[in-house]
Each structure stands twice: as structure tokens, then as C-alpha cells.
Amino acid sequence: MANLIKKKKKPYSDDIPPPLPPKDKELFNYSRGNIEVPHNMHNNDPQSMYQKPRVKIPIILSSLRGKANKAIKNDNRQEALKCLNELIVSYPDNYKARCDRAEIYQHLRKYEEAIKDLNLAIDKKPNKARAYYIRGLIHNETNQLGLAKNDLNTAIKRDANDSRALESLKICAQIDINEQSFDQALINLSKLLEIDGKNIWALRTRGEIYFDQEKFSEALKDMNNTLSIEPKNVAAIELRGTIHRKLSNYDEAMKDFNRALKLIPGDPGFLLKRAKIYRLQSKYQEGLDDIEKLLLSNVEVDFQILRTRGKIYRGLCRYKEALADFTAASKKKQKSSIYARRAEIYKILRQYDNALHDLDTALKINPKEKDVSGMRSQVLAQLAKFDEALEELNSTLSNKPKDTTALSERGKIYRAINRHDEALNDLNTALSINSKCFRALLYRSKLYRDQKRYEEALSDLDAALVINPNNPQILRNRGKLYTLMQMYDKAQIDLDKSLKLVDHPSALRYRGKTLSKMKKYDLAIKDFDRALEIKPVSGNIFLDRGECYFNSKKYKEALKDLNKSLEFDENPYSFELRSSVYEELKNYKDALADMNRVIHINPNDVKVLKRRANLFERSQQFQESLIDWLQIKKSLPKDIQVLENCGRLLFELCRYDEALEVFDDAIKLEPNNLSFICYHAKILQEQKRYEEAINELSVAMENQGDKCELFVTRGAIYKSMGKFKESLQDLNKALKFELPSGNKLLTEAYCYRGSIYRSLHKNEDALKDLNIALKRDPDNILALCERSSINRDNARYDDAWKDIEKVLSPTLITNEISVS
Template structure:
């Protein structure tokens, strides 16, 4: 169409017809307000054009006439429709036609600028809007549009100046509303927050606060400007019950900043009701609960937020770590703070971790973190204060010593010497402490108490008791001295006296440490129930005492209250960082519960901490780990642990017994024999044991002699094997044998007489078969199979039935050696009818196949050989 009209348009341009001089006053009005009239005009023209072809031609020609008022021009009307329908390309095509008719018309230029801006062609839009402004400087619509275009192009300062001019010139223009909003954003970007707030409030007043997003933005500007009071007042007057969750959150933040915590909590509660799945609300509410010292609710909110998928970023972990710290769950606090520091290094986070380390008495680590905190933020007053406090704490003894030395240089004072001796004792400089006490030459209770404490630390309990009794003579009513006497007697293994003095001390004054030592004494006296009562009293006086919790856990474990024991250990772990004793105790409890993997993990941690501290784990740690590794068939690792146990405690019967069995299992027969001999050398005959204990101990002796015989058998030392078995058979109730060591934890099977009753004749049979005395071997096997022949104490239990399979297999092999094939087949058939996992059935199949071949039954022999292959695979 445009190509068709170009010649005509060129002609019109040559005539220099200006559109503005041709339009009427009606044309000068805003064309947007005349759309209806122009559309009616178009309809009239269309209705007239249907009446006559000549009129149609006139109507078509009128499209190319610039003498038609712009507001009535059909192309103009159509372009407005296209703009309203957001069909900007079609609108631009129509406006291109109009600009050729009305080359300098303000409205056409304005519309073209508007369309270009809508299409994102802001540079072209800027050119058109500049032309529009020049064509009619009195109108401000183009100025507002010009500001928006500059804003879109990033010319922020120019945009702001343009808006300023437009708003100054025509503040009541309909476009002024959006201009206020845009200028507010521009003012905010250049840091003019007060101007931004003023513009946004004017904008919101003009639209009756209907733009809730802008209400939120205005609130955020108040927040960024730290004008909390004004921001809170602004939102309190505007926020409605039907507002979004975000506006209530923002209101809550303002209330929090103003330290109006109840109001803040109310806003956050409303926000949570509106959107229960918004984790940010919970995190904000947790902050209020933290500030109001309701730490349990704070933790609950944070855990709920985490379950809703709130990102565990540095800020969240730091918040939760602080809550754990206040709840005295120091290990959990440390985990979260470490996680926060991995994500983001921050001065305040290092300060928090320093406080946690101090609670674990890791002062060096705490000071190191405070140094890092101050390197990142030299103005961190909290870190400065803590560093000074912790440094003074670490150097307290040195400072006290400096002061006392300075005072003693001026004049001799016996009391000052006693004070210095106390400082030396705290620093473990016992020789210096003793010298000061001697030089003081005082004979009062205080001096003798110091002597008593120094000698106790040196494990010289007799000297300690001597001085403490002198102190008690000088001050008979002192519960402190009685408590110290109880402790010394405890360390000297005189538990009855320890109990006596500790009770006397507690009769005068409840003291946590006295209850603790009384509990430990009751434990060693074999009364864990009373021990728990005393530990409970100790914890009432001092609730946060990991040592008492560990000891109570041990007492509960002795009573087989394993779950309660684990709870105590978990609680102790919250107050004790990397405590090897806790991990060791947990490992032992898990082992008793049969939770071997958890036990192994805890024991490994305990041993690792010991290694870091250059200390040695307890015997029980290695012993239990050795047993767990043995259960897992990790024989070499288990053997190493048994060796470590015996390095620490060469007389440990449990380790010797289990290592001997393990050596038998891995075919180290000589080493097994050495272990069993070592155990048997530790017996001694005494006459004061009760019959009840002798039963178990004699079964142990029998079992050891049997195992020793088994070792001899594998070493082909058959005579020695028979000698050991003969000795085992002679052990009886009348010999009144006892042992110098505790066998209570050795292999539980020793408590059943059937073990030795079966194994002694069974091992004899193996030995006599090896030396080809088959009749004697058969006689021993028959004693097992037919109890009326001598083994009267056998029980028809699972162990007996399993061993009976082995007996039948061995007897079948002996019959085979003797050529009694029919009898051999009967025994082999009996074994294979009740095949057991413990029996190597392939050996029986193999033996039976030989007999079947010998008697000519090749078909059955081949079947057995096939089974041998299947079982072996």
C-alpha cells in the first residue's frame, strides 16, 4: 500500500502542506479521547461506501488526503486499535503511512515513539520522542515517555532530570503517576532514599495504595535507609488483613529492629498462618524466639524450616549453631558453625566458634579463632573482649606467680609462700610447691591440706593420708578435709574407708564431687544401683558434668540398662569435645547390644583421639574391637588387637584365650599352644573357693586342656595330645581348683559340661585314629554316641546334635580304614541325612564314593562325586 501512495505523497510534500495548519481545534485534543467518534465516522463512511461505487472511489482517495483531521483519519483509528491490541508491528506500518501524511504531527510522532519503546527499540523511540517534544513543547506526555525511555536505556540521571522537569511542569498529568514510581526507583538507585520514599508515597496515594508490590518496595526502601520507626508506622497504617505473607514478614522485621518483639512475633505468626510452607517466616520467628531467650522454640522453628527445604546456607547454620550453643548442645553447635565457616568466612562466626571451644576447655583453639575474627574485622568489640578474657584465663597462674614473687622479694611472708605453693601445685610444679611449704614452716590445717593434695597427685597415698589426718585433728569439723580423705582412700583402693569419710563429709555439706566419688566407690564395691543414686545427686548440684554422666552410664550398663546408658553418653557428648572416654564407653555398650558396626565405629574414633593425644587406649577398647573384628572374619586385624591387649596387660586371660582360639582357626598351632600353656600356668590351688565358682573354673581348665590337646594333634604330637586329654578327664570337683585370674568373660560355652564331656573323648578318638589304634578310637566315639557308656551328663541340645554328626563322620572313616564298609556306609548315610552347615559334607560324599566304588556300585559313586563338586563349588 505504501509503495502505491508514494508518488502521490511526494507530490503533496512538494506542495509543503503542513498538517497542523489544516487540523481543526478538535484535532488538537488528545486523540485517545476521540476514538469513539472516529470509529463512528469510519462506520458512517463504510455505510456510505456500500451505496455507490463513485462514493467508494472518493472514500479510497480520502485515505491519502492529509486534509482529513487526524483524529478522524481511518489509518489513525486503525493504528490505535492495533496499539491497544499490542500488535505493534501492524501499528508501526500504519504509523509509517501517517507520518508521510502528517510529517511533523505531535501525536503521530508520540505514537511511533510509544510503539518503538513497546517493541524494545529504545534508540529509535528516543529519536521519535525528541521530535515529538520539539513539535509541541507545551505538551508533557512526550516528556514522561522520554523519561521512561532513558530509564530503559540505563541513562538514569538523564531520566531522573526528565521526570523532574515533567513533574514540575505538569504534576497532574495522567502519566505523572507512573513517573513518580519510576523516579522513586531512580532516586533509590542514586542513594536519595528520602526522595524515593516521598515519590513512592505520592504514587501510592494517587492510586489509593492499590499497588501492593509498590507498598512492599516502599517498605524495603525504609528498611535499607534504616528508618525503622517511620517504616513501621508506614506499614502499620497500610497493611491489611488480606495482604500477602511478604508484607507481614516485612512488618515483623521492622518491629524486630525496633525491639518490639511481641509485635514482631504477632506479624510473623500471621505470615505463617497465611503461608505455612514459607520457611523464611519460620527462620525470622526463630530469631525473635532467640532474642526473647526461648531457645527451644527457636530450635523447633529452625528444624521445621529445614524440613521444608530451607537452604542450609551460612546464615542459617550460624543461627542454628547459636541456638544449640545457648541450649548447651555444644557438639551440634560446633558442627553447624564449622559448616557455616566452610560456606563463608565471617568474623562473627569465628567469634561464636571461639566461645564453643572455650566451653570444651580448648582455650588455644578459642584464642586462634578470635585472632582470625579480629583479622577479618579489627573493630569486633566482642572478639576483643573475649580474647582479653581468655588470655587472662590461660595465663592466670603465671600472673598470680608474678604478683606473689614480687611481694616475696620485698619481704618474707609464710602465708604468701603457702599461696605460691598452691599456685605451683595447680601448675603441676610439685617440687617447687613442697619447697615453699617447707620454707613456710607453718603447722596449721591449710598447710597440711596442701601437703596432702600434693602427695595425692604424686600417688604417695600414705604421706597424703598422714598430712590430712593432722589437718583433721586441727579442724575436726571440716567437711572439706573429710572429703579429701575419702578421695585419697578411693585412689588407694580402700573403698570402705573412702565410703565412710565421703558420707561424713556429705552429712555436713552437699557437694557434687563428694557424691561423685561416693558413686564411684559404690561401683567398685559392686552396687551400681546405689552408685546411680549418688550420681543423680551429684548431677542435681552440677547438671553439666560430663564425667558424672559417663560414670552413671557405666553403672547403668552394669545393670543392663543399655538404652539409658546411651542417653547419658549422648548427653555427655554435648558438653565434652572429642572425649575419647565417651566414644570408648559407647562402643562397649553398642557391643553388648549386638550393634557391632556402631560399636566398631565408636571404638575407632576413641583410638584415633588417643593417637592424636599420644595416649594409650584402655585394654577393654582393644579387646572388644578384637572380638568384633573376629566376628567379621577380619582375622589379621583381630590378632593385632589381641597382641596390643597383651602388651598392655600380659595376664589378660580373655585375650590369651581368644588369641589361642584365633591362632587355631588360622592354623598357627604352635602360637595357639603357647597361649593355652600360658593360661594354664596361671592356675593355683587354694581351698577357700566356693563350690559354685569351682564348677565354672574346672570347666575352663578342662576346655583349656582340650584346646591344648587339639593344638598338639595338629602339630602331630599325639602323645602330648593324649597326655593333655588324660589330664582334662581327671579334673573333677574334688580337686578344688581355682585360678588367679578372672575367667568370667571367657567363651560362654565353658559353663556347659557337655562341651568337655564330648570333646575329650572326641579328641581322643582323633588322636588314636592318627596313631592307628582304631579300636580305642571307636570306644571313645561310642561313649559319645551312647551316653550310658560313660557320658551321663550329656544333654540333647543343639550343640550335642551338631557334634554327633562329626562323631558319626569320624566313626565312618575309621570303619572305612578297617575295611568295614557296610558299617561305614550306615554312618555316612546318617550324617548326610541330617546335613549340617558345620560338617564338611563334601568329605563324607568323597569317603562314601570310595566305598561305593569298592563294592561295585559305580552309579551311586558317580552321583556322590558330582555332589562333591557341587558342594565344593
């Protein structure tokens, strides 16, 4: 037994119970340390000379410790408490025993006894975390939040890997939120998510804090993560929809509110929010339908509903109904914005006196309402002629030479009558007096735009919108400017807001351009049609509508509009666009003629060279296309698209060594680009360097996980190696991916699998896959060849011959899938 004492003890943590020891035995040890000398050692009894001193055994070997552990494990708290009480009598300073008993007291809600044990434990071992965790949790249960926060923060600092850390961080974060210490709450929530990245509560709570702090991108990430875990979390869906609206991602916001309404059909709050999104998307009828649906649920027709419906009626040009709603809303809340809305309707209806009365009322409610003041000046301008207006403004400025409003309005009139120098002088003077005069900024931006000084114009409009964020003129002009600067997302936001307020032909034209760029072609055509109704003779609108028709694949209509546009102005862009129309109509001769004309005008235009390179490739002139791309590569040696096109064409022309060099350079720039990795592997496949290709793809899978592209490419290489089993495994995995119906990867996978089935003499399965591939891509060479072979083997010679004839047709574009 003495030897047992001398063995090296295995360390145990406070939370991991040791193995059950043997029953207590008296241990005898003749060493001089730790000996308790019995009283009978001091008597003169001869027999006492042979009695050995009794030693206090370590707690780890105590049977009581083992019994307590067993009771704790079995959740037998009363038995555990009994054992721990006895154990603590013998070992009053043992940290683990005190903490164990404190936890049992916590479960039994004997908080005072628990705190006593924990205080003693902390006093004995202040650097350990467990007692702080338990005490902090007890303080939280007893609503002593300050003490709880202090203890739990201390515990986390000492041991962030404790099993209680997750709950403790949640408690600390909630306390921080209650105390409005949001930055500290974010720190705790982030720590919590480092431990448990899928904690729904933490993701949602952090996202809500980010949202309140207007950190919308961060909030969006948290809501996306939340919904990836719980796709039907309605609160998260609602918040994400609101975030998308704040970010002007209206389509994404619409998807979220649609999803919310599928989960809770007919919810009035979601219907109202979706109606607002419809309005922002100019889908006024859909918005109105939602308002009518929510009114069927007998909700109170409050200010928000009236205001939203009034705005929708305004967008639908149902001005009398908008007027009624704004009037009803003004009775609910005396807000200057409602009077401004109604004034605008009066202005549209040319009831300028009523508009002026409402604007005066709005200014009484909020004298600093900048957009009201701006609209008022517009109404006054509508009531006067230019000469009379100039006379009145000159009179005003003679008395008040620093009147910025008068200076701005006079500058506007000077611009209208083409006195640009005088206009700029007045506007600069106004801004030197008051740099925040939004009218002067707006009117000066128009002058800069006339002179194509777009950055200066944008700077003025940005500054104006900081001052007056809802002014329709400023929004319209910035939207037009964004369109000229090819910033289409921003343009749509501004033009949508503007056109809800004023139906203007240039705003319609520029919104049409923006909608066309965003592939909302039907809406764009409506805008162009409406713009031509207002202004029927405009080469620019014909050009823009022609481009929209082209993008929506209505090529005959596009050609008609572009021909009309060129009657007004023979410009390079119109020729380039008409070339694209000819290209789609397979009229490559006229297409190249127009493109050559453009390049003659702009010989060093990289964009134009790219278009011609694409046109050459489309007409199967691969060598000419490659020449253009290589010329572009000299100007843009690190452009990813340029490198990909050069490498791809070199591959198509079987110049494998050169292609490999290009993709080597491309992969250095983007090591995880799947397209580059797959092309690189395909080149190695053509060079019969199969093992290298397989290794590259396998490494990519290890780094990026399961990707359809990688499975298809590796499956094709296994097929070339004759490893049909491995190839089928990869192709089957690829075909499990849910991709869009027109995706070429799945077509390739069906082709390769069908080819393997044919090699394995599984002709029925092969035909099934090949037919699917040809349904998706009727000109697929591999599928046609393989199906022809099967038909030939089955003595269906006519069918086999039809497939071969199609393959040999000179009009068939070379397919991306190589035939080997």
C-alpha cells in the first residue's frame, strides 16, 4: 500500500470526476512526513510501541469522493449532497468539492449555501474559473445582474474553453444590451460565435444591433447565416427584408417578404412592407393589391397605410385618390411631409394656388423643411413668365444681394435661356454665401452636366441630397447623371424615387436605360414608350429602346429603332450595337462591317476590340479572335477575362503549351478560380498527363469542397484513362447538383456518362443520358457521335446517319466538349 502512495498521480480537472477509488483502508507509512501520532504513543504500554501512525488519505482515493461522483453522474442530487457534506468535513478546503456542492445547491435553489461554498472556493483558488462561472450564473438567476456580469467576465478571462462559457457570454451580452452597452455586447456576441458559429440567438441579436447601428452589410451577413441554419425563422426573414430595403436591394427584399407571407399568409405587417417595396420598384398595382389585402383583415387604416397608398396612387397617376389619402393622412398626423405630398399632387393638377397653400402650411409645421421650400419656389415659377421672374428676382436681389434663394432661382433662369456664364456666376455667389444652399448645388450640377464635368456635377448633387434627401429634382438629376456614368443600380434608385413624384420624359428615358441594364426589359420598354409619347422625336430614345429590344432578344424591333437612331446621329456606339444585332441575326458580314467601321473611328479602344474578338469567335474565325485577344493582352496583361479568353482559344486551337502558360499566369492571380483550374486540367488531359490533372483536381476538391465543375472535369479525365468506375462516381455526384436548366456542366455530365454507358454496352442507359444531353444542347457533338454509334450498332442506320450529318454540318458551332 505504501507503494500505491508513491505512484505518480494522474492529474484530473475540477470538472472531470476521477475513477472510483477502493474502499477506505488505513495506510501505514513510516516516513517522517504527514504522520498523525496517536495519543497511545505517549503511554508506557509496551504494545503501543508496535502501533503504526494513521495517515490522512488523498481525497482522490476517498470512497466518498467516488460515491459523490457516481451520484452526480446519475443526477441523484440528494445522495451527492450527502456524500459531499461528509467529504467536506474531512476536506473543508477542497475546491472541487465546494464547487460540486455549490452546483447542487444551485439546482435546489439554495443560493445562500451555494454562494458560501463558492466564496470559500474562490478565496482558496482565485485563479480558477469554475467557481466564478457558478457564482455568476447564480447571481444571474437571482437577478443580481451587475455581480453576475463581473463574475462571468472574470470566469471567461480565466478559462474561455469552459463548457459554461457559451451561456455566460450570452448572459453578459444580454446584460450589456439592457445597459445599452452595445459595443461591449457585440464583443461578447462575437466571442460566443467563435465558440458556436451556428448559435441562432447570437446571430440574430448581433444582426439586430448592427442594424440599429446602421451597419447594414454586417447585419445582412448575420441574417444570411441565421437563415442558412433556420430557413423558416420569420423574424430573421423580416429583418433581412428590411435590411435589403435599406440597402436598396429591392428584389432581394421582395423575395424575403414573399417568403414571410408564405409562412404567415395574410400578415398585415408583411403585406404593408411588401407594398412599400412594390412602390419602390414602380410596381404600383401589385403594391395596391397588397394594401387591399391587408385592409380585408379589418386593421385600422392608420397614417402609414394612408401615406403608402397615397404614394402608390401617385405612381399610378390616380391623382384624385392620392389626394384623398393624403388629406385623410393629414388628419391623422399633422406632418409637413404629408402637406408637401399633397402640394405636389396639386402642382401636377396645375392647382397652383392650393399647392402654395399646402406648402405654406408645411412650412408652418416645419420651417426648416428644405424640400418644401424648394417645391414652393417651383410653384411660384409655374405662376410666372421668365421675363417677369427675372424682373422680380432682380428687384429682390437689389434689396437683399445675399439672398441665396433668389440668386439660385435667377441662375436657373439664366441657364434656361442659355446665359451659362451668368448662371454659373450667380450659383457660385450663392454657394459662397451659403455652402448648403441645395438649390444652387442642384442648378450648378446641371451646368456641369451640360459641360460633361460629371464628377463635379455628382459632387454637387451628393452635397444637395445630404441637405435635402427627398427632393425629386435632385434625385432625378442624380439618377440621370449616374446613368451617364454607367452606375445603373444607383441610377435606378434615384429615378424610381423621382418618377414617383414627377412624370418626366428624361427621367423615363434614363430609368428605361437603367431597367434595361438590370434585365427588366418589359418595364424599360414601357418607360421608353411613355417617353416617346411625351417627346416623339428623339434619336437618343430610339437608340436606348433599340438597345433594350436587343437585350430582350427582339432583334427585328432593335434593328428598326437603331436604323432610326442613325438617321439622327451616326455615332460609333450605334454602329457597334447594330453590329451586335446583325450578329444575333447570323448576318456576320454586316456585323463585321459595322465593327470595322467602329474600330476605324476608335482604333485603340479595348472595349471595341473585345467586341470584335467575340464576333470573330462567334463566326468561327478563332484565329482572328485570338489575334484580337492577344493584342488586348498587351494592354491588360493581368485582366482575368482577357487571360481566360486567350487561354481558352489557344486550347480550342490545340496550342496546348501556350494555353498552359496562360492559365499558369491566371492561376497565380486567382488560385481558387474553378474555370482556370478546370481548363488547366483539361489541357493536361489533352497532353495525356492524366495523373497530374487528377491530382490538381483532387487538391482543388480538398481546398474548395464538392463542386460540380470539378466532378465533371475529373470524371471526363477518368473516362479518358478508361477508369469508368471512378468516372461514373464523379459524374453521378455532379448530376446531383441542382443547377439551372441551361447549365452546360450538367449537359457535359450527361454526355460523358452516356458515353461510358455505351462503352459498357449499357445502351438503354446511354441513350437515355444522350437524349437528355441533346434536349439541352441539340448541337452537342459528343452526344451526337455517341448516339449515332449506338443507332448504328442497333442497325438503325437512318437515325445514325442523321446524327452524323448534323455533326458534319458546316453551320454547327464547335462545342466546348472535345471529342476523343
